[in-house]
Amino acid sequence: MFVPRSGLEVLKPYSVEEIQWPIRLDANENPNDMPQAIKTKVIEKLAALPFNRYPEISAQSLKETIAAGFGLTAANVLIGNGSSEILEALCYAFGGAGRSIVYPSPSFSMYGIYAKLADSQPVPVALNADYTLDADKLLAAANEAAASVVLLCNPNNPTGVVLPPAQIEYIVANTKSLVVVDEAYHEFYGKSSVNLLGKYPNLAIARTFSKAYGLAAARVGYLLAGEDIAQTIGKVLLPYNVNALTLATAEIVYNMRQEFAVSLAENSRERERMTAALGAIAGVTVYPSQTNFLLIKSDTMAAMVARLSARGIGIRDFSTAPGLTDCIRIGIGTPDENKAVLEAVTA
Template sequence: MLKYRTGIKNLPTYDVVERDWNIKLNANECNMNLPPVVEERVMSGLSRLAFNRYPNTETESLAEQLAGAFHVQRGNILLANGSSEILEKMFFCFGGRNHKVVYPRPSFSMYKIYADLSNSISVPFDLDEEYRLNAGKFVETVNTNKAHLAVVCAPNNPTGTHIPLEDIEYIAQNISCAFVVDEAYIEFDKKSATEIQHKYPHMIVARTFSKAYGLAGARVGYMIADKKITEMTGKVFMPYHLNILSAVTADIVYQMRHEYEPRIAMMIAERERMALQLKQMEGIKIYPSATNFILMKYDKAAALNEYLINIGIGVRSFGNAPGLENCIRISAGLREENDTFMKIVKEFVENHTEE
């Protein structure tokens, strides 16, 4: 009989299986593929690759470019397969047996899974009813528990909540353990912890190309941290862990990131337009968002989600998840997709108002 490691059986599965949606608004992806001028450069760059060689200069080029953009040294940058891999490795490096990890709830669902995988003790910190983070109480929780790792998602997923930079700095000033700021959606918020990171050597910023830059399929992320941290945590990564195709693609995309500025502005505008229209519908509550998605609460969320599934529209329903009861997360799609979605929701709400 096969004997698996204790605890694996009880781990939840992160469901990544998708169906062929007519409108897909469920994964916080960029709603457009590469800009044509960027795609042309990427295809040209990929055509010149030596596929028979391990990644080397390609990953170095990307890391050096990121270091220059953030005014840090090459040794302060560590590349990964999405920011998810960065986060996983942080839990492995700073977590472990009898090590406590503090993170917000509700937030990115993988934090709990990473804690379990690393045999760490989870200490979820509950956000308030409006999904705001109380920085003072968060600090108190970290210090009281003598945590080895603290994580915040800024802005927060799945609530969309903006966390003021002043609160991030307050936390950094008042805890001494490793402090990870997960900035997967920062391009939609603009106030980054990288502005103050030089003052706090225990702060680690994790970022991704998956959201604003539309490279979810390439899986590229990176972290910015003190050189001592990148050197130590780099030991838990596999050799050549970032493939050459992803590295070259991300390098070109970041060189041409100005091409994405109009797209990011458009996604923000669509997010705000959707929020304004949805909050006018009876029984729907919309929470402020600083991301490329919005979170809505509706007492008939389960029925609405089922209806949307039946007509081929994918959104993220949270069912009875703690703190997210009756909540649905909607990514900002293309304008015509958003219009169709809002029209259908409006009709559903009107037809179920008196039930």
């Protein structure tokens, strides 16, 4: 008789409403399509791509391109089908039965799922009331659980709050666990822990092309780490895990990443404008963000969500999630989309 493996019956899958909102601010996507200069080169490249051939099994070309940007070698880089695939594989490679994986909460909801899928014990550590992290509390939890992995999302999703570089180094320096800093929103923040890689062998950095670089449709991410860490994780990734179309596109995007400076600057301006405008509404709290989204809280959140929905604006409702009572996350859209948000919430 065949039955699902034990534990799956209580595991909640990652799910969001599949609604084609006229204004989509629910997935932290770049609201602008790929810059035309990049799109032209991508189309030219794909037109010459042999679709009958498998992609590079090791994604060597993209690895070398990314490594050169950081002064590393290709052996320090791992390419995945989104950074999510790499994080899952990392938990599988360094987790396992009898091992623990520690992470702040609330944070990216998949961390706990990755831990459970790897037969590891998830150990969420509650953030402070203002969503900042108590580093000593996290380290104490990691020490008590003898954690094999510590996951840190910086800036954090869904709160938008950052961990200062000094705090991250303090954590890395004071634990024997593998510390993985998920920098999915790095480009909006501008500060990174990459400079610590040479100093601490227990550090790895994950990044994605899905947010600032607008490649959510292509699904590609990467990990920067010591050669031994990258090699170990690579053992549990499937062969040809990233398709040739995505690899070709990602390499062009990375080489032309300066083309996104305009959209990044617009995001920064609009984020500050939205923070001020939403924060001026009575009863609304806007948490500080260094990302392309805002977490806001209101005692009348249900009514606010209804007004946004009625105007065709999709947001992420976290109001019933642990640690996020009465909170929603709103992506930073185009100026016109943000104007529509403000009109809806002040109606």
